[in-house]
Amino acid sequence: MNKKRNYTTSPSSYLGITLISIMLVFQAGCGSSTSDTELDVIILDQNLTGNPASERDLPDISDPVAQLGMALFYSKSLGGAMDAACVTCHHPGLGGGDGLSFPVGVDSLDPDVLGLGRTNSANLPIVPRNAPSVFNAGLWDSGLFFDSRVESLGKENKANGAVSPIRTPDSDFLIADVNAGENLVMAQSKFPVTSSEEMKTEDFENGSTNDVIRDHLAARLGDYGVGEGELSTNAWLEEFQTAFVSSEGAEVLVTFDNIAYALGEFERSMVFVDTPWHQYVNGDLLAISEDQKQGAILFFTPVNEGGAGCSGCHRGDVFSDEQHHVIAFPQIGVGKGDGNNDDFGRERETGNPADRYHFRTASLLNVALTAPYGHAGTYQTLEEVVRHYVNPVASVNAFFDRGGWCQLPQYQSIGNCETLYPDSIANSRLALQKLGQERQVMATPFISPALNDIQIAQLVSFLESLTDDCAGDRECLSGWVPGAGDNGPDENQLNAVDVEGNVL
Ligand code: HEC
Ligand code: HEC
Incomplete structure (x- = not known):
């Protein structure tokens, strides 16, 4: 970002400015725009290739x-x-x-x-x-599950845990499970x-x-x-x-x-990584819309530089730093046996209260296909998720005010659903409190961006550009998906249908 700023504000000469203008006009002629120029810098700065699967040893489905x-x-x-x-x-x-x-x-x-x-x-x-x-x-190198309780001890880049030993729930924290595989x-x-x-x-x-x-x-x-x-x-x-x-x-x-x-x-x-964003990073400037480009700029720009700060955690081509953070999405459900039906997240593994309510940063590849969102599936739309980042307290309060989980599609058919999870508001507030404490001592990269409705829509639109066409087709x-006429080696194959009986 700075590179660009210095460039345009440098007192070098009229010649420089004229050159830039000529370049912009020229680029516009080729379908390129100022947002492309800005994204060029971001892509270079953040070392993005658009292809998280490159240099990885992954099997083909025909194997x-x-x-x-x-x-x-x-x-x-x-x-x-x-x-x-x-x-x-x-x-x-x-x-x-x-x-x-x-x-x-x-x-x-x-x-x-x-x-x-x-x-x-x-x-x-x-x-x-x-x-x-x-x-x-x-594509994960550090750990699997929301709390990474299956965890590579060496976390080698692009190895999917294949290089160093792996810890699992069958072994203690940080201790290799010799049978992990x-x-x-x-x-x-x-x-x-x-x-x-x-x-x-x-x-x-x-x-x-x-x-x-x-x-x-x-x-x-x-x-x-x-x-x-x-x-x-x-x-x-x-x-x-x-x-x-x-x-x-x-x-x-x-x-x-x-x-x-x-x-x-x-x-x-x-492996479903052939997204419009990938194509864009690889030079197809028309692969994403201008709104998506604006969303991308917000996504990759820190909050203190006017962006939304998302790539502080959703980093790199996989869109995850594979670290654990407190985001404080609403917590519902039966819980993991912590507190009163609560879920302490990463603390359950590390035993360190500083990790309470920390969950692994989600990868955002194909995220448009995987609603509802968060470790407890409480937000049904990407817009709700983005609004949560803008104001977590207001967003959690609004969630519970409007009847919370009872409005989620899965709960609409459940009678007395309001009475189901009596501790969920208190638990969700505890997570917000933890976020507040971390913010006070600057222990979290989660800073809320001030975004208007247009910017929120642009971010959502950018998230939609992370979908591989194949993954939704x-x-x-x-x-x-095995053929529905086939019942597998044991006649016990699950040939899935939706609730109306249509083959999935
Ligand atoms: C009843 C539903 C259910 C079934 C059946 C199930 N899973 Fe899962 N799976 C989950 C849930 C819930 C999680 C997240 C749990 C957590 O993080 O604590 C998960 C997590 C995972 C993850 C980790 C993904 C990530 O991003 O970290 C993988 C991989 C996975 N499951 C594969 C499998 C495989 C393989 C099987 C069969 C042996 C299986 N699952 C059966 C519900 C299920
Ligand atoms: C401080 C690190 C951090 C920042 C900054 C951050 N996220 Fe996240 N994000 C996470 C974590 C951690 C989760 C998983 C939380 C959970 O499951 O409870 C997550 C989950 C999500 C999800 C839900 C994914 C799913 O499959 O359920 C979306 C969408 C998302 N983030 C988008 C964004 C956007 C857009 C921004 C910028 C406005 C952003 N995030 C900023 C860490 C972060």
Whole structure:
């Protein structure tokens, strides 16, 4: 930014100014504008290439292991009661998430119904956090989950955790889990199957260790030992033999490590980064609109220079610094067992109260496809999110004043929804207080920008330019969705439909 300012205000000479004017006229002739000139400087300054996937070792969806991973990702056999799969909460047709504030995992009324209208007999979601997208999971280098409880200890750039050891909930904070596996995504995929609310159910392997649960599921798919005969149709061994090019038997091949590795490779093949913004950074000046350019300038310019300061945290081509910050989006839901139905975020892992209410900075790639937003899925639109940054206190108050969560699409069909989360206002205010304290000692990069309605619309419009066309296009996504005529190696494939019965 400064470079440009010095340039235009430098007393050098009329000649300089004339040259600039000629340049601008010339650029305008080529479809370029002053906003392009400003963005040029920003792109250089912030080292943006537009392509976060470059120089990364990521599989293609045609890779046989990724193909096996897809079959596993869609199989309800990995759910303890065979009623939930990974795709239950992470469907490509729903932006890699589930379109809900909080997921409904096990015990749903209809396991194959995903998105709005998916519910359980109590008509109440019990998973405490919003399901993030699995798109671009291979682009994270530091940690997965909102609190990074699956965390690379070395955080090497562009490695997806493949270089140094990984800590998981199976090991203590900062201690390597020697069984974590190849990369962060593989390490993460060992956990949903152990969660009673997400996939396991209370009854399956009740009280068993995580490893016993995983081994039982592997034995179910491999049709050996404790899992023998649990699947009436079972062609998994052939699938594993093909994927791993091996003639070994099930006890060697169909292990939970191999399951987790294949799940991870499938997820890591979901690279959706070909956005209009990417095309713009690579020289197509017409790829985004003038409003989006103005939004981009605001996004990448610090608040004290008249911008919105977003890239202070949503940094680089991935749009995340992979650090944890307090943003104080409204907190609802059953909570993580902290305080009164509260969620302390990163503090739960570090044990440090300074990290209370800190959550990992979201990547904003394809964000237009993944409403509702935040770790508790409380804002339904990007405009609401941006308005929160402008004035968090007013925004949280307005959220609760207008009936808060009861207006969220997922809660509109829930009777007595006002009485559901009696502590949510108090919890949300505690998070705002924490933000206030950090601001007082300048311990947070979150400074509220003063933005008018036009600027807010421009920022929203810029966020929309971060969507890969393919990520929102059913046809283009078909490589990541098994054919609905196919029921998978165990006849237990989740062929998702929406609440009206349309194929997702
Ligand atoms: C019932 C819903 C549900 C199911 C089923 C589920 N997930 Fe998730 N997933 C979530 C939620 C909620 C989170 C965030 C939890 C947190 O941060 O504490 C998450 C987080 C993740 C993340 C981390 C994303 C990020 O940005 O950090 C990945 C990757 C992931 N899930 C993959 C999987 C895989 C693989 C499976 C199957 C083995 C699976 N999920 C099953 C709900 C679900
Ligand atoms: C201090 C760091 C920081 C700054 C500055 C910041 N963000 Fe965020 N952003 C975060 C964190 C952390 C989250 C996740 C919070 C949560 O889940 O509770 C987030 C979440 C979001 C989300 C929701 C994403 C999702 O998938 O749920 C959007 C959209 C967003 N930010 C946009 C912006 C915009 C636009 C700006 C500038 C006006 C901005 N952010 C400034 C850290 C920041």
